[in-house]
Amino acid sequence: xxxxxxxxxxxxxxxxxxxxxxxxxxxxxxxxxxxxxxxxxxxxxxxxxxxxxxxxxxxxxxxxxxxxxxxxxxxxxxxxxxxxxxxxxxxxxxxxxxxxxxxxxxxxxxxxxxxxxxxxxxxxxxxxxxxxxxxxxxxxxxxxxxxxxxxxxxxxxxxxxxxxxxxxxxxxxxxxxxxxxxxxxxxxxxxxxxxxxxxxxxxxxxxxxxxxxxxxxxxxxxxxxxxxxxxxxxxxxxxxxxxxxxxxxxxxxxxxxxxxxxxxxxxxxxxxxxxxxxxxxxxxxxxxxxxxxxxxxxxxxxxxxxxxxxxxxxxxxxxxxxxxxxxxxxxxxxxxxxxxxxxxxxxxxxxxxxxxxxxxxxxxxxxxxxxxxxxxxxxxxxxxxxxxxxxxxxxxxxxxxxxxxxxxxxxxxxxxxxxxxxxxxxxxxxxxxxxxx
Numbered sequence: 001x002x003x004x005x006x007x008x009x010x011x012x013x014x015x016x017x018x019x020x021x022x023x024x025x026x027x028x029x030x031x032x033x034x035x036x037x038x039x040x041x042x043x044x045x046x047x048x049x050x051x052x053x054x055x056x057x058x059x060x061x062x063x064x065x066x067x068x069x070x071x072x073x074x075x076x077x078x079x080x081x082x083x084x085x086x087x088x089x090x091x092x093x094x095x096x097x098x099x100x101x102x103x104x105x106x107x108x109x110x111x112x113x114x115x116x117x118x119x120x121x122x123x124x125x126x127x128x129x130x131x132x133x134x135x136x137x138x139x140x141x142x143x144x145x146x147x148x149x150x151x152x153x154x155x156x157x158x159x160x161x162x163x164x165x166x167x168x169x170x171x172x173x174x175x176x177x178x179x180x181x182x183x184x185x186x187x188x189x190x191x192x193x194x195x196x197x198x199x200x201x202x203x204x205x206x207x208x209x210x211x212x213x214x215x216x217x218x219x220x221x222x223x224x225x226x227x228x229x230x231x232x233x234x235x236x237x238x239x240x241x242x243x244x245x246x247x248x249x250x251x252x253x254x255x256x257x258x259x260x261x262x263x264x265x266x267x268x269x270x271x272x273x274x275x276x277x278x279x280x281x282x283x284x285x286x287x288x289x290x291x292x293x294x295x296x297x298x299x300x301x302x303x304x305x306x307x308x309x310x311x312x313x314x315x316x317x318x319x320x321x322x323x324x325x326x327x328x329x330x331x332x333x334x335x336x337x338x339x340x341x342x343x344x345x346x347x348x349x350x351x352x353x354x355x356x357x358x359x360x361x362x363x364x365x366x367x368x369x370x371x372x373x374x375x376x377x378x379x380x381x382x383x384x385x386x387x388x389x390x391x392x393x394x395x396x397x398x399x400x401x402x403x404x405x406x407x408x409x410x411x412x413x414x415x416x417x418x419x420x421x422x423x424x425x426x427x428x429x430x431x432x433x434x435x436x437x
Contacts, residue, residue: 039177
């Protein structure tokens with residue numbers, strides 16, 4: 001029986017913690033083959049589970065299925081985390097049977113047959129888009145591997161009734177994480193109280209904040225971000241000596257327009273292209289754009305892999321720069337020539353950004369990609385597959401249909417989209433645009 005000190009104290013999730021501990025926290029007893037954690041986004045599923053696994057000293061591997069978008073990537077990440085090191089090339093797994101074999105070898109080599117091993121799959125609803133046999137096999141991993149202490153834990157925002165494959169599958173043990181109540185949200189937000197202000201003052205602010213935001217958003221991560229962002233504005237008139245700290249009426253009148261404006265920008269972290277580019281170039285801000293363009297919102301809706309982001313940036317540069325300029329832009333130059341290029345850039349008017357994208361071939365795309373990315377990944381099937389995925393997402397357009405000719409592409413997104421993607425990578429895309437002013 002697990003002693004009480006081993007049970008983590010997770011705020012507003014005591015019942016869910018006790019359910020997980022009862023399933024995983026009894027040494028010598030069997031563990032379930034699979035557990036399914038479901039609930040709305042930002043309802044504490046991942047955080048609660050990790051706290052329980054850490055407190056029980058359970059060896060686990062946690063993989064987000066957004067990143068493990070191919071079975072091989074999924075398998076290798078699981079094996080690497082279980083052993084605590086990168087798996088050698090000989091242990092690479094192309095299918096579920098090879099994965100099970102390697103898991104058995106790891107259990108034998110590290111004496112893990114009597115240790116609980118948890119395989120945590122976040123965003124597991126994406127498994128439905130992979131091989132139809134993958135999800136059933138993972139849920140029966142304990143049986144197929146003959147490792148009685150292996151438990152697969154699936155996390156998803158989708159209910160099991162809509163999650164289960166059409167062929168039928170024995171349902172796992174399900175734990176539902178309900179949305180946080182208003183009182184729960186206030187308790188969690190109160191954890192971020194600044195040291196310079198009393199608890200009652202911060203509590204009054206949170207009451208006002210939650211009253212405005214709760215009907216539109218219950219995402220704890222976003223609420224914590226917005227609460228911290230607006231608290232500094234709430235305190236500005238107090239710091240200037242204009243309003244007394246106990247005058248809640250005047251403070252509400254002051255913060256109300258700020259909260260309403262902030263509510264319109266929920267989930268948004270970036271400004272539009274010209275403003276971001278100006279900040280990147282000079283460190284100053286502009287007041288031209290107070291809202292996001294539709295293309296910027298479109299960019300924020302994508303969860304592109306790391307290399308795919310650089311590929312779409314490379315495609316944009318290939319579409320809007322002349323091939324004649326590639327050597328000047330992407331080859332390291334001497335000081336004199338570099339100054340000459342920069343001077344030319346400053347005097348060039350915007351032309352290609354208005355005229356539209358030009359076609360480019362795969363060789364030029366990869367050349368630019370390797371010029372702008374710091375680490376140099378090997379050309380592999382995974383890398384080329386991401387180009388195909390960008391075409392399927394209609395972020396790239398494939399030009400021409402002759403199978404005998406080398407494939408040519410054209411960037412299908414605009415400057416605002418690219419500047420948002422570049423911002424997530426802290427990459428100054430305007431540095432490589434000849435026609436940008």
